Amino acid sequence: MFKCISRLRPALLPTFYAPNRRHLPLGLVRNMDTSTTTTTTTTGTASGSQPQFKNSLSKEKSPYLLQHAANPVNWYPWGEEAFQKAKEEDKIIFLSVGYSTCHWCHVMERESFENKEIGDLLNKHFVSIKVDREERPDVDRVYMTFIQATSGGGGWPMSVWLTPDLKPLIGGTYFAPTDRFGRPGFATILQRIASQWTEKKDDMKQRSMAIMEALLKNTAVKQTDLKVAIGQEAIETCYRQMSQRYDSQYGGFGDAPKFPQPVNFNFMFRYHDLKRTTKRSQEINQSLSEGAAASSADDGDENQALSMCLHTLKTMAKRGMNDHLGLGFHRYSTDRYWHVPHFEKMLYDQAQLAVSYMDAYQLSKDDSLADVARDILNYVDRDLHDQAGGFYSAEDADSFPSHDSKDKKEGAFCVWEESELNSLLSSETLASKPSITLADIFNYHYGVNKDGNVDFDQDPHGELKGQNVLIIRGNLAKTADHLGIDEESTATALYKAKDILFQARLQRPRPHLDDKMITAWNGLMLSAYARAGQVLRDDRFTQIAVRAAEFIKKELYDENTNTLFRTAYKADAKATERPTLISGFTDDYAFLIRGLLDLYEACFDEELIKWAEELQQTQDKLFWDDSDGGAGYFSVAANDPNILLRLKEDQDGAEPSPNSVSALNLIQLSDYLDHEPYREMARALLNTFHERLQKIPIALPEMMCAVMNLEKPSTQIFICGSNDSSDTKKLLDVVHAHFIPNKILVVTDGKNNEYLNTKLKILSTLEKKEGKATAYVCENYTCNLPVNSPVDLDKHLAQSMG
Incomplete structure (x- = not known):
C-alpha cells in the first residue's frame, strides 16, 4: 500500500541482546529461537480445565476482561445491559477499572473477586461492571477525575460506586478483603454502602448530583481572555522547574x-x-x-x-x-x-x-x-x-516462578539466584585464563550477590528475597580490569553468558501478554520505527513501520467514514468482528497522525500526508471545542450519553496528552500544506491551557515543545532528486544525522508530488544542479543557496544548528 525508498543496506538481524557490537565476532549476532517459549494462563487455572463460574465477560475480547470471566462475581462489561439492570432493580453500580498487566489489579482479584463470599455480596446488592481502562479511557478518565478530586490521588485498580444513572458516590483504589489496621476491608465497605443505599437513598442521590455539578464546573477549560503569547518566560520556567527536580547523582x-x-x-x-x-x-x-x-x-x-x-x-x-x-x-x-x-x-x-x-x-x-x-x-x-503488522499492548510484571507454582510473583521471569547463575555459567572458562568462568565475569559485571542484591526497603513484600536484579554499576573496562582480562574477551564472554541465560529463561513460565492492539499506542510505535529507519539507517525498521501503517488502515480504520477504531485483537480478521465497536478517541487520532508524518519523512509517499490530513479533519470534527470561547480537543466525542464528562487532557505523563501532540501536528501540517488556519488552531489550543503553561509548565513538557516550535519557525528541507537514487540517499543520511526537531522534509523529482505540488508552490521551482540530487534549506523564511554535496549540506546544517 505505502511505498518507501530502500537504502539497499543489509538488514541487522533481531538479536536477544545488543552490547557494543564493535567488540563482538559477527557470528554471534543471530536470530533468536523462541520455539521453546512456554505459555501459562493469567489466573493460574490449568489450560483446558473448566472454570467453576462463568459471567458475561466470557464474551469479550479484552485480555483484562477475560481474566475475570471465571470470577464468582456476576460481572458485566460497560454497556446498556448493565445500565438497564441497575435501573430496573434500583441498585448501585460497582465499577472496577484496571488493565491486564496491573499488579494490584491481580492482587485484588485474587483476594476479593475470586472470593465466593465477596462475590455473593456484590451479586446481591450491586450491579458489577468491569472496565479495561486501555479499551475505554473515556470511562476511566471520568471516574479517575472524581477519585483525584475527592482523595488527592488515584491509581488502579480503581473502585467506584455509582448511582444507577452513572453518577459517582464514593470511590478509591485497592481495598484489602478484610478489616486491617483499623481500616475497613472490602467486604465491610460493601455492606455499609448497601445499607446506606437502603436507608438514605435520596440523600445519596442528591450528593451524587452535587458531585457531578462540581466536577462539571471545575473541569471546564476555555481560552483565556488575555490573548497573551506563551513564550520565552514559560519556556524558562519549565526548564527551571525540571532542573530543580533533577537527581544529579x-x-x-x-x-x-x-x-x-x-x-x-x-x-x-x-x-x-x-x-x-x-x-x-x-x-x-x-x-x-x-x-x-x-x-x-x-x-x-x-x-x-x-x-x-x-x-x-x-x-x-x-x-x-x-x-x-x-x-x-x-x-x-x-x-x-x-x-x-x-x-x-x-x-x-x-x-x-x-x-x-x-x-x-x-x-x-x-x-x-x-x-x-x-x-x-x-x-x-x-x-x-503481531504477524499482521500491529503491536501488542504489554507484558505483565507477574509470572509463576516455576511450572508447578500456584502463585505468581512480581519479576519472577527476570530475576536470578546466584546459585542458578553459577550452575548455568560455571562450566565454561576463558581459553586465555582457565581460572575464570563465565559466572565470574557475569556475576561481577551485573552486581550479583549470594544473598541477592535487593534490599528489604526495596522489596517490602519479600517477593525478591534472595534474588538478583541484573544491574551494571561499572562498565566493561572496569570488569575487565577487575578480572585481569582484555575488554574484547570480556564482551565476548558476557555475550555468551547472556545467550545461555536467555535460553534458560525461555524455559520459565512467561508473563501474561496483553495482545490487545491499541491504535494510539500503535501510532507511537509507528513513529519510533519510522524514526529508526531514518536515524539508524536501517531499512528493516522502516518496513516494520510501513506494515504497521497498513495494519492500522486495514484493521482499525473505516474508509467510508474516515474514522478510527480504538482496538483490535490477536487473531482477529477484522476489528468489526467485535460485538460492540469502540470508536477511536482523540489520542488515537493524534498519535497516529504523528506516526504518519514521521513515516512520510522515511518514505516520501505523499499518500501518508493525505491520510494524515484526512484524519486531522475527522479529529477536528469529532473532538474540537467549537463553543463560544472554546478551543482545544476533548478526549471523547459528543455522541455518547453515558460519558458524563467531556474532558480536555492537560497533563503530559506516561504518555503525552493528545492536546500536546495535536498542537505539534497542527504546526507541522500547516507547514506541509501551507495552511495557516492550522497554525492558528495550534495557537488557540495553547491559549486554552495558558494559565497552566505559565504557572506549572512542568506538567505539560510536550505542549511546551509546541510553544517552542511556534517561537522558532520550522526548517524546510527540500531535496530535488529521485527517491531511489544513491545521491538522494546520501543527502538524506546527512539530514537524519542532525537533530532538527521542527522541520518538514520533502523529496521531489517533479513526478512523485502531485498532491504536495498543489500545496507547496516552491516545489515547482526546484531543480537539480549539475545533474545531481540537490538540497534546498529554508530557514527564517529565507532559502539558502542549493547544495548537492553531502559535505556542504552537513556543514550548513551544523552551522545553522549552532
Whole structure:
C-alpha cells in the first residue's frame, strides 16, 4: 500500500541482546529461537480445565476482561445491559477499572473477586461492571477525575460506586478483603454502602448530583481572555522547574518511584536546540553589528539540559529498569537508583524511549545510545509484534516462578539466584585464563550477590528475597580490569553468558501478554520505527513501520467514514468482528497522525500526508471545542450519553496528552500544506491551557515543545532528486544525522508530488544542479543557496544548528 525508498543496506538481524557490537565476532549476532517459549494462563487455572463460574465477560475480547470471566462475581462489561439492570432493580453500580498487566489489579482479584463470599455480596446488592481502562479511557478518565478530586490521588485498580444513572458516590483504589489496621476491608465497605443505599437513598442521590455539578464546573477549560503569547518566560520556567527536580547523582527528574517520562526528554532536547540556535543567531548578528551587546543567552543552560538527559538515559540503560537479557524497559523504578523495577513492560514506554535514545544519539553521536534504541525496537519486534503488522499492548510484571507454582510473583521471569547463575555459567572458562568462568565475569559485571542484591526497603513484600536484579554499576573496562582480562574477551564472554541465560529463561513460565492492539499506542510505535529507519539507517525498521501503517488502515480504520477504531485483537480478521465497536478517541487520532508524518519523512509517499490530513479533519470534527470561547480537543466525542464528562487532557505523563501532540501536528501540517488556519488552531489550543503553561509548565513538557516550535519557525528541507537514487540517499543520511526537531522534509523529482505540488508552490521551482540530487534549506523564511554535496549540506546544517 505505502511505498518507501530502500537504502539497499543489509538488514541487522533481531538479536536477544545488543552490547557494543564493535567488540563482538559477527557470528554471534543471530536470530533468536523462541520455539521453546512456554505459555501459562493469567489466573493460574490449568489450560483446558473448566472454570467453576462463568459471567458475561466470557464474551469479550479484552485480555483484562477475560481474566475475570471465571470470577464468582456476576460481572458485566460497560454497556446498556448493565445500565438497564441497575435501573430496573434500583441498585448501585460497582465499577472496577484496571488493565491486564496491573499488579494490584491481580492482587485484588485474587483476594476479593475470586472470593465466593465477596462475590455473593456484590451479586446481591450491586450491579458489577468491569472496565479495561486501555479499551475505554473515556470511562476511566471520568471516574479517575472524581477519585483525584475527592482523595488527592488515584491509581488502579480503581473502585467506584455509582448511582444507577452513572453518577459517582464514593470511590478509591485497592481495598484489602478484610478489616486491617483499623481500616475497613472490602467486604465491610460493601455492606455499609448497601445499607446506606437502603436507608438514605435520596440523600445519596442528591450528593451524587452535587458531585457531578462540581466536577462539571471545575473541569471546564476555555481560552483565556488575555490573548497573551506563551513564550520565552514559560519556556524558562519549565526548564527551571525540571532542573530543580533533577537527581544529579542517578539521573531522572524527581525521587522514588522514578518514571522515565520521555516527555521530559522531549522538552529538554528541544530546549537545548532552541538555546543553541538562539545563541548562534545572536553571535551572527553580533558579528554583523559592531559594538552590539553581548549575547544574552545563558551559555550553560543548553549544555546542562543535554547533559542531564544523557546522564539519565545512560544510567537507566545500565540499571535494573533495562531488561539486560530480554531487552526493552520495565515500567518504572521503585527506588531512586533505577535498580528495582516494577517489571511490567508497556508498549508506549518502548515507543517513546526508543525515540528518546535516538534523539540523544543524534545530539551526542554516542553509538551506545543508538544500540539501546535498537535493543528496544528488536524486543518489540520479537515479543510485541503481531504477524499482521500491529503491536501488542504489554507484558505483565507477574509470572509463576516455576511450572508447578500456584502463585505468581512480581519479576519472577527476570530475576536470578546466584546459585542458578553459577550452575548455568560455571562450566565454561576463558581459553586465555582457565581460572575464570563465565559466572565470574557475569556475576561481577551485573552486581550479583549470594544473598541477592535487593534490599528489604526495596522489596517490602519479600517477593525478591534472595534474588538478583541484573544491574551494571561499572562498565566493561572496569570488569575487565577487575578480572585481569582484555575488554574484547570480556564482551565476548558476557555475550555468551547472556545467550545461555536467555535460553534458560525461555524455559520459565512467561508473563501474561496483553495482545490487545491499541491504535494510539500503535501510532507511537509507528513513529519510533519510522524514526529508526531514518536515524539508524536501517531499512528493516522502516518496513516494520510501513506494515504497521497498513495494519492500522486495514484493521482499525473505516474508509467510508474516515474514522478510527480504538482496538483490535490477536487473531482477529477484522476489528468489526467485535460485538460492540469502540470508536477511536482523540489520542488515537493524534498519535497516529504523528506516526504518519514521521513515516512520510522515511518514505516520501505523499499518500501518508493525505491520510494524515484526512484524519486531522475527522479529529477536528469529532473532538474540537467549537463553543463560544472554546478551543482545544476533548478526549471523547459528543455522541455518547453515558460519558458524563467531556474532558480536555492537560497533563503530559506516561504518555503525552493528545492536546500536546495535536498542537505539534497542527504546526507541522500547516507547514506541509501551507495552511495557516492550522497554525492558528495550534495557537488557540495553547491559549486554552495558558494559565497552566505559565504557572506549572512542568506538567505539560510536550505542549511546551509546541510553544517552542511556534517561537522558532520550522526548517524546510527540500531535496530535488529521485527517491531511489544513491545521491538522494546520501543527502538524506546527512539530514537524519542532525537533530532538527521542527522541520518538514520533502523529496521531489517533479513526478512523485502531485498532491504536495498543489500545496507547496516552491516545489515547482526546484531543480537539480549539475545533474545531481540537490538540497534546498529554508530557514527564517529565507532559502539558502542549493547544495548537492553531502559535505556542504552537513556543514550548513551544523552551522545553522549552532
